[in-house]
Structures are given as C-alpha cells and as structure tokens.
Amino acid sequence: MAATYAYSRPTEHLGATVEIRRQQEACRHFASLYALKITTQEGGGWIEEQSPLDRHRFEVLMTKLQPNDTVIVAEPGVLGASPSELLATVSRLIASGVRVLVVSLAGEINLPVLRAYVTPMLKLETALAKEKSERVQDVEKFQADLDDFQSRYEKSILSALSARGINLVSLLRPEDAGEVAPKDIATAQSLLKMRVDLDLTQEEAGALVAPNLSKATVSRLENEGRGAKLGEYRTALILETHKRKKAEKAKLPGSGPTPMELEAYQRAGIPTATMEAMK
Known part of the structure; x- marks a missing residue:
C-alpha cells in the first residue's frame, strides 16, 4: 500500500519551530483535500529537519520511500535552498517513483517544467557562488595583510621601547x-x-x-x-x-x-x- 509523508524543513534560521508548525499545518490541510492520510508506520510520516542546513532526516526518508509513495511539502524551498539543490532533490524523488506534492503550487511537481524553469537560474547560481568565493578570498587576504601589518607595527614599538630600556613584553608576557x-x-x-x-x-x-x-x-x-x-x-x-x-x-x-x-x-x-x- 502506498504511503504518504509530510516533509518539513525550516527555510530560515530564525523562528524555525514556528515555521515547522506552519508547514505541517499546510501539509495536513493539503493532504485532506487529496484524501491522503499521513502514514503512521515505521516511526510515522511526519518528517522534520532541525535547521535549514540539515538533510539527515531526508536521507532517512529516502530509504523508506517506495514507488507510488507521496511526499508533501509546503513550498519548493523546503526541498532545496538553491536551484541546483531543488532540481537534484526532485529528480531523486521522481526517479524513485515518488509523487511530489507542493502546497504553494497547489499540485504535483512536473519535472520537465521544473527543469525548464530552474535551468536558466543555474548559471546565475554558479556566478554568485564564484563571486562569493572571490569575496571570501579577498577578505582572507585583507585579514592576512592586516595581521602582518599589526605584527610588524607591534615589533617596531617593542623595539623602540627596548632601545630605551623598557621591555613591555616582560610586563605583559x-x-x-x-x-x-x-x-x-x-x-x-x-x-x-x-x-x-x-x-x-x-x-x-x-x-x-x-x-x-x-x-x-x-x-x-x-x-x-x-x-x-x-x-x-x-x-x-x-x-x-x-x-x-x-x-x-x-x-x-x-x-x-x-x-x-x-x-x-x-x-x-x-x-x-x-x-x-x-x-
């Protein structure tokens, strides 16, 4: 017999508990409209993550899913925080023969339509990731330069004090x-x-x-x-x-x-x- 699962994951770090409750209520209402009953077998069908970066319970869910099962989520962002993650997650589910229902879309996800919609965004996602990486490198280089300047400045002060018979380091360390x-x-x-x-x-x-x-x-x-x-x-x-x-x-x-x-x-x-x- 096909089973139905409701998967929830916070999309923001703040107010995670409240958001999970909101998602679960939306899934419960949507399941009733489709005459679906959330399964109670093998630990229950209410699957929830603790943080936006958590994917552990989803991987456990993947081991339970069987062809013709149904997974309900409140919105697409629950399945992926980025276009590439969303497309990869939905592709895995559908490849396993699982139907994916999204409350905010009022229906089932169509993989070809999703791919056509998301693919143009992948280039933007790659460009943003590259820019973020470059900015991180710039910040790291700036911090390294700042540390080097601070080290040389401290040495020059200590050297000047030492030349006058004042050993500041001996007082501090x-x-x-x-x-x-x-x-x-x-x-x-x-x-x-x-x-x-x-x-x-x-x-x-x-x-x-x-x-x-x-x-x-x-x-x-x-x-x-x-x-x-x-x-x-x-x-x-x-x-x-x-x-x-x-x-x-x-x-x-x-x-x-x-x-x-x-x-x-x-x-x-x-x-x-x-x-x-x-x-």
Missing part, C-alpha cells in the same frame, strides 16, 4: 621577554659606570629604586643590560647623578665644603681644624 630583549652589553657597561661614578655599592644602588632591587637583580642588569627593571634602575641612577650635580652647583663660593666633601676629607684624614678653616 614574562615568558616571552627573553625573545624581545637580547643582551645589551653597551647598556650594561653604561649602568655600571654610572653606579661606580656615584661611588655606590650594588645594594646602595638597588635602594634607589622603590621597591628596592636586590643585589642579584642589579648585578644581572649591569651584566646583561636587559630585564624588567632596566628602565627603573637606569632612571634612578640618572636622577641620583643629577641630584648630586645640582647640589654641587648650589654650593656658594666661600660657604665651605659640602657634606659629601667633608665626609671625603674625614676619610682622607684631614684634621678637623683644617676643615673648620675651610668653612
């Missing part, structure tokens, strides 16, 4: 810091010279930075010329140097030696009377 800031012997020697000129030990120099740098950190900075605290340490040494130079300039003629000079005289063993005379 400490695990990558070593890749961005190689050893800078010239910077290391410059730091060492500034500390020696200030007559400071590594512990005393580290105390110029808040929070204080350890002796090991100062030693690493002065040996490698790199590190997360490089900028802070160099700035502290420069500020201390300027501070001392300013103090030297502020000393008035005849006002006597500065406290730093007095300390140096005491270390040299100059008598107190001599120092008093210098005031």
Whole structure:
C-alpha cells in the first residue's frame, strides 16, 4: 500500500519551530483535500529537519520511500535552498517513483517544467557562488595583510621601547621577554659606570629604586643590560647623578665644603681644624 509523508524543513534560521508548525499545518490541510492520510508506520510520516542546513532526516526518508509513495511539502524551498539543490532533490524523488506534492503550487511537481524553469537560474547560481568565493578570498587576504601589518607595527614599538630600556613584553608576557630583549652589553657597561661614578655599592644602588632591587637583580642588569627593571634602575641612577650635580652647583663660593666633601676629607684624614678653616 502506498504511503504518504509530510516533509518539513525550516527555510530560515530564525523562528524555525514556528515555521515547522506552519508547514505541517499546510501539509495536513493539503493532504485532506487529496484524501491522503499521513502514514503512521515505521516511526510515522511526519518528517522534520532541525535547521535549514540539515538533510539527515531526508536521507532517512529516502530509504523508506517506495514507488507510488507521496511526499508533501509546503513550498519548493523546503526541498532545496538553491536551484541546483531543488532540481537534484526532485529528480531523486521522481526517479524513485515518488509523487511530489507542493502546497504553494497547489499540485504535483512536473519535472520537465521544473527543469525548464530552474535551468536558466543555474548559471546565475554558479556566478554568485564564484563571486562569493572571490569575496571570501579577498577578505582572507585583507585579514592576512592586516595581521602582518599589526605584527610588524607591534615589533617596531617593542623595539623602540627596548632601545630605551623598557621591555613591555616582560610586563605583559614574562615568558616571552627573553625573545624581545637580547643582551645589551653597551647598556650594561653604561649602568655600571654610572653606579661606580656615584661611588655606590650594588645594594646602595638597588635602594634607589622603590621597591628596592636586590643585589642579584642589579648585578644581572649591569651584566646583561636587559630585564624588567632596566628602565627603573637606569632612571634612578640618572636622577641620583643629577641630584648630586645640582647640589654641587648650589654650593656658594666661600660657604665651605659640602657634606659629601667633608665626609671625603674625614676619610682622607684631614684634621678637623683644617676643615673648620675651610668653612
């Protein structure tokens, strides 16, 4: 005995549940006009997909269909989202001896008429697919160019910061810091010279930075010329140097030696009377 199936598939992603109900109601009404009864055998004759891109249940339906069976759909778009898909699906059904009824067409699909109507659209579909592919390639190329520009721009910024003793990557991604800031012997020697000129030990120099740098950190900075605290340490040494130079300039003629000079005289063993005379 020939069976009748109602196949539903949403044609839009939004409101799929409501659309399925609308399609099923249309199929139910149309079946009654043709005196057809939707089959209840082997899981029932109401076949519905979950999304516009889903075709799994249709393939299951194809395994059930027998010659002289009937498939009812609400509109042609249910059988195919594109002209080529529609023509291929209807061709499969009719080749299997199945009658295809479409509610919106108020009758049975005629394959020769459908082919004559759809064939001119296939060229347009092919052209649109080609244009879409080209646009996707253009977008991918633009994104690749944008990524390359961003990468080069970031490297130029990091390089400029590193040249000034600021390792930004060490602050954001400490695990990558070593890749961005190689050893800078010239910077290391410059730091060492500034500390020696200030007559400071590594512990005393580290105390110029808040929070204080350890002796090991100062030693690493002065040996490698790199590190997360490089900028802070160099700035502290420069500020201390300027501070001392300013103090030297502020000393008035005849006002006597500065406290730093007095300390140096005491270390040299100059008598107190001599120092008093210098005031």
